[in-house]
Structure formats: structure tokens, C-alpha cells
Amino acid sequence: MHTQTPEASFFDRVYEVVRLVPRGRVTTYGAIAAYLGSGRGARMVGWAMNQSHACRQYVPAHRVVNRQGMLTGKHHFGGPRLMQQLLEGEDVRVERDQVQDFKRLFWDPARELPLP
DNA sequence: TGATTGACCAACT
């Protein structure tokens, strides 16, 4: 574990951070981008999640939402309902594609993790 | 190898 080779791509770092999101908590694309480096665009994090299926390990992509706590990526799961069901399975309430109590459940890697 | 795309975000009109 932590076999972070210097050749690790930006995507691999995104996956590693997402894996660290605790069960029942959520984070955002922008927060991950900011944690990895202020220059990286949040869109890249979204694109990384799109390719997350290529990652050998499990990536809880359903715990990543946009800045408003909205399930913008739900369409990229098995079905438009799967992302919400996965979150509700972790006691995260979702209504109209929005995470309820988002501010309270928000997990900021820059605040919860040591500096990279 | 240039142009396009994208599960975003902030600023601007």
C-alpha cells in the first residue's frame, strides 16, 4: 500500500484520496482538486472519476459530489438511481439529487488529511 | 499533432 511511485498520474492520486473518504461522508470535486494542487481543474477530477472503473481497487465514486452537494455524476453509475442508493446505504439522505445536511457531511481532504 | 471533450467552479452580464 502507499506504493505511490513518482510516476503516479494525477488520476491515481485522485483515486487514492477518494478511497480515504470515510463511509457516510461526502467530498467534492473541487476539494480534491484543491488538495492535490490549486492549479488542477476540478473538471479533471470528474474525468478521473469517469475512468475510475479502470482503477484496480474499489473507488467509492458515489461519495464525490459537486460543490452544491448535487449528484451530478449519477448518470455514470450503473443506473441513475444507483448513486443515490449507494449513499442511502451509508445513511446519507438524498432528496432530489441533493445530499441533505451536505455541509455537515462534507469531508474536506485538505482539512482531514496531512499535507501530501 | 491539433481540436474537442468533460461526473466543475467562479466570475461576469
Place this chain on the structure above:
DNA sequence: CAGTTGGCCAATC
């Protein structure tokens, strides 16, 4: 206050 635009940067066409 809602809709549009530009920027971020790697991957894909």
C-alpha cells in the same frame, strides 16, 4: 437573480 462564458488540464478523436 438566472443564464452565459472562460479557465483549469489530461485524455480521446
